[in-house]
Structures are given as C-alpha cells and as structure tokens.
Amino acid sequence: MKKTQQILATLALGTLILSGCDQTVMVKTQTTETKTPVQEEQKVETKVETKQDEVVEFGKLKKVSLSSVLATAKKDILTGEIKNKQIYDKTAVDNQETRDALWEENEERLVDVYEAGTIKKAPYEGWKLVILATICEGPCDAPSIYRLAWDEKSGKIVLLTKYSNEYIYPMGLEVLKSDADDNFEIPDLKAPQSVLLADGETALSLVARDDAGFLKGSTPDEAKVEIKNFEQELGTKAFTDAKLGDFYFAPKPAGISVVDSGMLLFPQADGTVSSYRYDASKFMENGSLIFDQTDYNKNVYLNDYDLMDRGCGVFAVGYFVTDINSADLKSLGKTAGVEIFEPKNIQFFSELSDLAWQNDPASYAVSSAYMGYKEMFEYMDELKGKTPPTFEQFAASRPVLYWKDPFGRYSAIIKKENKVPAECGKPVIYLYPEKTAQVNVQVGIDKFTKTEPAYGEKGWNVIAKPTGELLNLADGKNYPYLFWEGISKKELPVRRGFVIARADADKFLTEKLAMMGLNEQESKDFREFWVAKMQANTEPYIFVSFLGTDEFNKIAPLQISPAPETLIRVFMFYNPLSQKVAVDPQYLSAKERKGFTVVEWGGTSSAPWQIQ
Numbered sequence: 001m002k003k004t005q006q007i008l009a010t011l012a013l014g015t016l017i018l019s020g021c022d023q024t025v026m027v028k029t030q031t032t033e034t035k036t037p038v039q040e041e042q043k044v045e046t047k048v049e050t051k052q053d054e055v056v057e058f059g060k061l062k063k064v065s066l067s068s069v070l071a072t073a074k075k076d077i078l079t080g081e082i083k084n085k086q087i088y089d090k091t092a093v094d095n096q097e098t099r100d101a102l103w104e105e106n107e108e109r110l111v112d113v114y115e116a117g118t119i120k121k122a123p124y125e126g127w128k129l130v131i132l133a134t135i136c137e138g139p140c141d142a143p144s145i146y147r148l149a150w151d152e153k154s155g156k157i158v159l160l161t162k163y164s165n166e167y168i169y170p171m172g173l174e175v176l177k178s179d180a181d182d183n184f185e186i187p188d189l190k191a192p193q194s195v196l197l198a199d200g201e202t203a204l205s206l207v208a209r210d211d212a213g214f215l216k217g218s219t220p221d222e223a224k225v226e227i228k229n230f231e232q233e234l235g236t237k238a239f240t241d242a243k244l245g246d247f248y249f250a251p252k253p254a255g256i257s258v259v260d261s262g263m264l265l266f267p268q269a270d271g272t273v274s275s276y277r278y279d280a281s282k283f284m285e286n287g288s289l290i291f292d293q294t295d296y297n298k299n300v301y302l303n304d305y306d307l308m309d310r311g312c313g314v315f316a317v318g319y320f321v322t323d324i325n326s327a328d329l330k331s332l333g334k335t336a337g338v339e340i341f342e343p344k345n346i347q348f349f350s351e352l353s354d355l356a357w358q359n360d361p362a363s364y365a366v367s368s369a370y371m372g373y374k375e376m377f378e379y380m381d382e383l384k385g386k387t388p389p390t391f392e393q394f395a396a397s398r399p400v401l402y403w404k405d406p407f408g409r410y411s412a413i414i415k416k417e418n419k420v421p422a423e424c425g426k427p428v429i430y431l432y433p434e435k436t437a438q439v440n441v442q443v444g445i446d447k448f449t450k451t452e453p454a455y456g457e458k459g460w461n462v463i464a465k466p467t468g469e470l471l472n473l474a475d476g477k478n479y480p481y482l483f484w485e486g487i488s489k490k491e492l493p494v495r496r497g498f499v500i501a502r503a504d505a506d507k508f509l510t511e512k513l514a515m516m517g518l519n520e521q522e523s524k525d526f527r528e529f530w531v532a533k534m535q536a537n538t539e540p541y542i543f544v545s546f547l548g549t550d551e552f553n554k555i556a557p558l559q560i561s562p563a564p565e566t567l568i569r570v571f572m573f574y575n576p577l578s579q580k581v582a583v584d585p586q587y588l589s590a591k592e593r594k595g596f597t598v599v600e601w602g603g604t605s606s607a608p609w610q611i612q
Helices: 071-084 090-094 096-108 171-178 281-286 354-361 361-379 390-398 502-515 520-536 551-555
Strands: 056-063 110-118 128-134 146-152 157-160 194-196 203-208 238-240 246-247 259-261 264-267 273-278 287-289 314-316 321-322 329-334 338-343 402-406 411-417 425-433 437-443 448-452 460-464 470-472 482-487 493-494 498-501 541-547 558-561 566-577 597-605
Touching: 056 259, 056 321, 071 146, 071 171, 071 425, 146 171, 157 171, 264 361, 287 329, 287 361, 321 411, 329 361, 354 361, 361 390, 425 437, 437 482, 482 493, 482 558, 502 520, 502 541, 541 551, 551 566, 558 566, 558 597
Parallel strands: 314 493, 566 597
Antiparallel strands: 056 110, 110 128, 128 146, 146 157, 194 203, 203 273, 238 246, 246 264, 259 321, 264 273, 329 338, 338 402, 402 411, 425 482, 425 597, 437 460, 437 558, 448 482, 460 470, 498 541, 541 566
16 A cells, blocks of 8 residues: 555645635625724733623532532432443342442542532522533543532432533433423523624634633632643633623644634633634635636635545534735635635745745645645546646646635635545454453444455454454454444544644654553554554644544444443544644543453544555
C-alpha cells in the first residue's frame, strides 16, 4: 500500500488560505450588508454574575452528597448496575457488601452532585435544583450533565429532561428516566437553538448544551479533579443579547496567535457553559458569485465547498479563524450577505516548511493542496492515466477561498472535489472472556468496505479464549481479532484534542493509548497501522482527538452476546496541520478491566490514508 505524501487541501482548524485568480465580479446575488457587532478588545473577568428569574433563585454551586440526593432511587439504580454487571447469583445480589461495592464503583466514583439553587415555581416550589455531572471513563470533551428537581425533605427527585443530556451514563442512572418532567422550563437555562445577532437575520446556532463544561471558578473546591479539568475560561466579549446576556469568544492560549476557534461561549446562570457557532448554512447552500453567464467553471458556487474536513462521520465542530492581513486578500464580492476573498499573489513551494508558512501562508497552503491533489492521479481509478493540471491551472480553479464571518474574522472553505471521503480505518475488536465461550459480534455501520473474517448475515460467530485467540466458526480459521472497515453517515463533532509535532506521533500515541487502557499488544497494533499514515503527510503538525466508548457507539453501535462486563472503545480522528492551532486539551482516562472484556480501536482522518 503506497503512502500518501501530501494531504489534500486541509481546511480543518482554519489552516488553509486561498488560491489566486484575477477576475472581477460581474453579478452579485445579494448586496445586503451584514452589520458587524463591535468586538471588545479587553480581557473580561471570568466571574459572571448569576441572573435571578421567577423560576429559580440561583446561588454559588455547592457540593452535596450523591447518596442523599439519590436515596429514593438507590435501590433501583443498584438493581440496574447488578443487571448490567450480569450478577445473577441471588446470594451475591442480596449481599450488602456487593451492593455497597457497586455503588462506590459506579456512582460515588463517577458522579459529582452540586446544588445550584432553589426552585420558586410549582410543582417544585421549595425544591433544590441539583446538577449531576458524570465522570468520563475514556476520552471525552465534557462531563455529561443532568439536572434534577430534588425535594430534600421527602427525598423525591425528578429528572428535568429539557436540561439534561440525551443519554444516561453510567447505565444505572437509566432509572432516573422513570420519573421525568419533559415540560418544566427554567428561562435562564434555556440556551436556545438559535440566537439572532443585531441585524435580525444572522443567526448563531447551539452546538451542544453544556458541552464546554463549567465556567472557570464556578465549581466548589470539593469538586472532583476530573470536573475541574472541564472548567472553561472566557475570551473577549463578542456581543450582548438583550434577553440572554453576554456571549464570548473562545480564548486564545498563550503563544498561539494566528489561529483560534470560531466558537462563541455562553455562560449560564448555574455555572455551566454552552457553545455556539455562526450558522453558515445560508450562504454555503445558496451563495454564488457569477463571473460568466455562459461558463459554469468560471463562477463560484458555494454549495461546491465545505466548511470543515470530515472522516467517517467525524468532523471538527464550528469553524476556525485565522489572523491574516486583509491587504493580502482580494474581495470577490458578496453573496447571501457574506463577503468572499482570495489572496492577491500565489507562488508554488516545492518544499514545505515552517519558514515558508511564516513568509507566505497563502502560497504554502495552496502549494500543499496542489501536491495532494496531484497525488490523487496516482491512485484514484477515475483519475488514473489522466494528466494532472499545472499549479497555475489548479490555483485558477479556486480550490480554497476565504469568507468573513459576522465578527470580521476570516475563515476558509475548501472545494469538495479536492477531498477524498475517509473510511472508518481498521477498527479491530479483541475479545477476552474469563473462560472459553462462543460469542456473537455485530457492528451497526452503514456500509462495510472490508471485513476479516467475512462478516456473516448475523455478524461474526466465534469461539473466544481468555488469551484473545478467536476461532471463526464460518471458516474454521484462527484470528487474533475481528477486523472491519466501513463508512458511517452519522455525524459526531470533536471539540477537544491535542496538537502534536508530526515526528512525535509514535511517542504521543504510546503515552495516550496507555492512558486510555490499551495493553501493550493492542497499543502496538494500533501504532503499527496508524503512525506511518500520520507521518506520511508532510504538514509539520497534527491535530488528534479521541472518541470514547459512548461517542463511538453513536457512529457504529456494537452488539455482543453474551454482553461483556467491560467494553473499551477508542477511535482516533486526526487532521494534518500547516501550523499550530489553539485547542482545548482532551480528558483521557482508563476503564478498569473486569470480567469478560472487549477492546476495540479504530480511526479516521480528514486526509486520505488508504492508498492502493
């Protein structure tokens, strides 16, 4: 398998700048100006005053006892944990020591509870508003947050579903759904799906409620260390909504000044933080710049472009903005209220380096895109035997463009035809039963492109040994693991991760895979498959993010019978970068292996890696 030498035109995290073409606009589809909110330059205090409404009297978050809040549900929660752990022996189920150990392992260790205020409205008048924040087992971007109404006197609890995550974890907390209120509203915790800016037309859309964790300094000193890791600082104030309050830019870490996240942060009254992004669908779906009424190829149709890179259902959330000198850009015109740009001058760099990037970032980016595009002619069936374009021809096709967001910041878009759809790359499944057993494994992926052994009508049926050796019943052969590759149409954003030097990929993965619970052999198998592919791209840096068990289950659900007691799924998304970018670090942890254990790893990338 030949390894790719260049990434395709890499857009994710805003590192691509644009190609050059010297034409002027003849027709504009829309000339409406978008009013730009004033961006305040001063650094704001991270302490945000809580607002008082008619429903809840908010106060500073206070740590409370999990056992006291969940006292009335404790029996049912433990029953769920016992079932999940497959403890069917009645003696063990009724043993108080066993039940105490399960509670300590799966609730006390994994859940933090905070009192956020007192509810002032029926039917929960006088009850406490409490937040349950669950700790991650494996990679995650933020704790899962559930809000409850709690009557301290009676011990009764009601799950407020409008202000809780969509799925419950750990599994024992599923019982909270049995007494839930789908209608109760707390105006100051609304975090609406869409927020209009001052022009009354431009909208920000909610990425996910509470996905940025807690505001810096809002959690009590007694909060679990893992929760403290998800405290979020605010950058400069972006704008003030008359009803909701202040929105802030995500902060730039020290030492990284050229690229930052396009996300906007919204601190809520109970100390949590949600994130928003500008909704670019309007101009991306309908925008166009017409230069020639008779030649389609000379025009710009924005539905031919993407905001971000994706791979097997995974994409970088929001968009990323770059500090670039506006004098180096030329406006192509406005469409759907958004101004589109390209750089004035582009030269070809046959060798890419940090110095080249610093001296001429636009030429660096387009040169990198061109070299990746040329390589597609060597392995893509529809391009084999054809002559690739010259650099001048490639640049003239406008493979990458820039647009200005409502806050006056520049971000890039990339032509879809310059990108190769990525697969879910070599997920492998290891089975470690406590004793030799027959096991059925099924993967809920949209389309398989390769499996080994062959995937049957009802998945794989194997005899698994405690050593991990598998006997496939369909062909009678032995395998060290189950292997599949496929394509998922489901989408999942990544919000946190790491930016590493390309040369450090092996060292980085050795450390992080161990932190997530992979053993030496599993880590070795992972690195043997992925390191060479990560280093085949010539960009000096790589953005890496990991999806854990809960996230991976959304892309490719795994069904195993008999069910394992421990399931560890690690899925990597990586994106080659021309320069360092600012990202929030990701929290990683390992799940303890107990009983029948199943481990799976896989990955995908915004850059092509499966080269024939």
